[in-house]
Amino acid sequence: MTAQEPPQEPSQEPPQEPPQEPQRGARATRQQRQRLIVDHVLARGDASVAELTELTGVSLMTVHRDITELADRGILRKYHGGVSAQPSTVFESSSDFRLHAHADAKGALARAALDFLSPGMSLMLDDSTTALALARLLPRVGPMTVVTNYRLITEELRAAEDIRLILVGGEYSRTHDSWIGLSALEMIRSFSADLTVVSTSAMTADMTYHQEQEIVAIKRAMREAGSVSALLMDHSKVGRSALHRLDPVSAFDHVVLTPPVDEEVLAQLRQLTDVRIAD
Structure with missing residues (x-):
């Protein structure tokens, strides 16, 4: 007769706590x-x-x-x-501010953009926090070369063994937490990537915009450096304009949006390029 082992208590994992809103008082980080x-x-x-x-x-x-x-x-x-x-333009440009805005929508856009990717591709990512959301998903895709001017993307991918990471250098912008300027432009123009993924501040039914001239030049050069380009935009940016024109919507091969989008605007966009709605 074999001795019976004492019954084991089922292992209990601590419950996952939902993300907390900023606290008031000294306990707040x-x-x-x-x-x-x-x-x-x-x-x-x-x-x-x-x-x-x-x-x-x-x-x-x-x-x-x-x-x-x-x-x-x-x-x-x-x-x-x-x-x-x-001023609102400074807020919208600040990387710190953008990191906390529309995080769920950016995650949905990033997941939708995975449809454009396959192992072995070269990918150029701009300094948008939407591109950062996509960068976090790249290790699951497989071997890939990533070119970016955004410091947070390099931090995200520097330990990913399957990612060959190329950093665009230039003048460091503390506001954008990225490298911009003439040196960055020259380096971007030296590449020919399979796919470029960008986001920007605003778009109408036929045009995209950004509030800063230097950033317009960087994003435009990145789009031109990609054999295929994808524009990722959350719904808060649709139907708005900013000071500087970036590129016509028709210049992008794909546009991915989060709902809700006005049906009339959506119909106009679909006459110009491939438009997808992220779930």
């Missing part, structure tokens, strides 16, 4: 606290240091450090006794 400050100032246009101290529940000195860092990153503007939102 520095990143959460700064997001809370940015959201508050963006909603109201400006705020006093005393108001932000009460909002976050931390010391006056800590709030001063936070707003100094946010101002140095080009997200907020300091003035005596308070802080204000930068």
Whole structure:
């Protein structure tokens, strides 16, 4: 008769907690606290240091450090006794700000863009946070060469053994967290990639736009360097314009959008190029 082993308790994995919104008070992390400050100032246009101290529940000195860092990153503007939102063009250009905007939509666009990829391709990615969402999925595709000017994409892929990573150099932009300028343009123009994936600030039924001339030049050169080009846009950018024209919609081989999109605009877009809706 064999001895019976004592019954084993079923292993229990700790429950997964949902992502938390920025907390108020001292328990908030520095990143959460700064997001809370940015959201508050963006909603109201400006705020006093005393108001932000009460909002976050931390010391006056800590709030001063936070707003100094946010101002140095080009997200907020300091003035005596308070802080204000930068013009919308600066907000829209800031990599830090874009990282927190429409994250679910960018994930859907990235998954849809996998349809354009196959192992062994060369891929050029711009400095959009939508392209960053796609970069996070690339290790599952297989061997690939990736060319980018975005620091966060290089950080994401530098340890991926199947990814040959080529960094576009040039003048470093702290606002965009990427390399731009004439040197970057010359390097981009030296490539011929199988596919270029870009995003931009705004588009209408026939034209794409960006608020900064230097970024327009970089994105346009990237599109031209790809044998095939794909434009990924979340719905918040459709039906808008910005200061500088980038490229006609017809210049892109594929356009991927997230819903909802106005049916009339969608019909006009589909007369110009292949348009897909990301689930």
